[in-house]
Amino acid sequence: MLEPVAASRLQFAVTTIVHIIFPVMSMGLAPFLIYFTWKDIRTGKPIYEQLRRFWTKIFAISFVVGTVTGIVLEFEFGTNFAVFSTAAGDLFGGPLALEGMMAFMLEATFLGIFVFGRQRVGNVLYMISAVAVGIGTWLSAVWILVANSWMQTPRGYELASENGQQVVTLVDPLAAYLNPRFIWMYVHMQNAAVESVALVLAGLGAYFVFRHHIWGYPIENVEFWETTLKFGLIALIITAPLQVLHGDLYARHVFETQPQKFAAMEAIWETESYVPEYIIAFPTSMQDLLDPRAKDIFGIGIPGGASWLASGGDPQATIRGLEEFEGPQPPVALVFWSFRAMVGLGFWFILLAVWGGYRWVRGQLLEDDLLHLALMASTPLGIFAVHLGWVVTEVGRQPWIIQDIMKTSAGVSSDLTGTEATVTLAGFTVVYLALLVLYLYVVARIVRSGPPAPADRTVTERPETPTDEVGADD
């Protein structure tokens, strides 16, 4: 049996890693769906109706699986991190309550209309529903990230002690909610969601375009998949460079506010100036992989690069090494390699965007088979990069559950036993993996069956609803 602390952390990690896939899909799809719905209503072109209906199906299943996996997360704070919840309820409960009332309610109610109501409501209410669902998903992220970013850069609080228990009291809500980390996180996360979905669109589009144009299989709805590829590519061209750009600023902000995490991201143990940035690092031994140290690792380093990045232009800047911080240290290997893989993927996505954009301009978008293969292979990589980013954020801030205020080990429920925690960890790992498999299965089925045939609008008029529902005798 695992200890309650280890089991609770693992359980939160497993449930969040699976859960985050679904909100990324719904947040990323939201702007596309708003656009498709708008164009469908305005132009009446069948292609937009197909795009709207097809991606609404994917949105709907993502939302459902996101809901059922997300409710668990909300209650896990109470079940597994009761000491944290009690101590930080002042700051943490509010954003979660506001998320439910302000965002999730908006999203869930209008989603009913958006998914099931096309034949029941007029164009205006339908369009409003699409926008409301989109706003709901993006507002949801606001409150979740307010809560999370406060744990990284806590502000607007006072510390007190009640019955020997540390208690955090909210004194300045604005300072707490708009803590310095929030905006970086929000921009980086939302852009990542759109970029991830852009890669999904481009990858799926490329697959069918490839089958049709390169392999010569007859594909129904080729135009649909070509358009999907193009929309994915446009979004990728916009989001990929932005992601790396503000990612760089974000890292600088981490250097200023969470130096221990930054040192772990760069695997710097000793405090030094003129620190090189290893843009490419190769593990040459098991030792490098499991316990990377920037000084020993084989890689291509830009002299003074890390100092330059961290300080915003000064290659001589000093970076505090991990040795300066009292232990325990975050698991450096996981943070260091996740960070590198994420940044590497970020540049890969820019390359894809440039490559695709270039082919498109040259009128060769449908002919470059290598590009199609690269896009296909990259379909899930945006979401994977989101995972890596969150690993850097959450593992990198260990041992703190609230930076410099409360250690993760101190936040776990005191009455939780190792047996209980291990049982639910095992059970929910199985359940969440099963959910993920089922989700992928359903999405694959939707993709394989392709876009729905455009409805002949003259026939879909509903018959008058019989007037037997209100108090009439049957």
Added chain:
Amino acid sequence: MTDGGWLANGPLFDLPLADIWFGLVFFIFAMFLFLDGFDFGVGLLFATREDSHEREQLLAAIGPFWDGNEVWLVVFGGALFAAFPAVYGNLFSRHYLLMFAILGALIIRGLAPEMYEQRHDENWQRWWGRAFIVGSVTAPFFLGMFTANWLVGATTIITLPSLVVGLTVVALTVVDGVAFLRLKTRGELRADLRTDGYRALGAYLVLVVLTLAYIAVAVPDLRSALVSPLVVALIVLTLILAGVYAVATSRDRYYVAFVAAAGLVFSLVSIVAGLMYPAIDPAVGLTVDAAIVSTVPLNLMSIGAGLLLPLIFIYFGVLYSAFSGPIDVEESY
């Protein structure tokens, strides 16, 4: 707004905010139990229908609604966390395995209808149909167990009151589900459901009496609250509403029966709240006034809830009016 500013100057308008939030948390819980309750009820009634077209009709009836309904549970968790963080932490970690049982049941219940619709072969639909039934029955059963343990301050999961209240809540969701389905279906199915409604109502009343009798006999701490005017009035109200429900069901007054079902849910949750007050976590003797969050977040949340809850009722109004009347199987996308 440094140091909380005016938000720190005592409760807004000197309102008894701790009591208001106690009421609000239970109100939100009742909204959840009423709205998602009929979804659960539909799940149990699904077991009584063999015909695949009828089964599709049941699923179509809850399709646009269940997700929004379930969000009330999220809001319940959020409101409890925001207003009574100590209760949020203690209560859920104390009933750790039960909480995960509820969450697991909700996952199955939410996923099953979506999966059921994905394929139309018999085997697939049989298994997801079963999963839907199991999730829909166990979710309210575990919720009932949780509520009972919360109220009587039990620290073990399986107790006599928790089992009885679990069944009570299951019966209530069927009462609720029948009323909802009679609004949303037509013809033979709608007529057949009448009998299910009577049976569920009968079972519910018997189980409520058993629960109250148990409390009167075995929980001395709650005995005096049981005969308080409020609780007695709520018990009388339950009987009246049961009568209204039965008469409305027999005369096909669908909306009246539905409102009566809502009333039954709110009465039951109010009885629980009435018995518990002024404690909010009886197991550790924590009272509402002791558990309430500090002034700044309390005022902030009160403003937030005051502005947002009316909006939420508008959203639900739009949704339910867009789908008023019976819902056909083929409506979607």
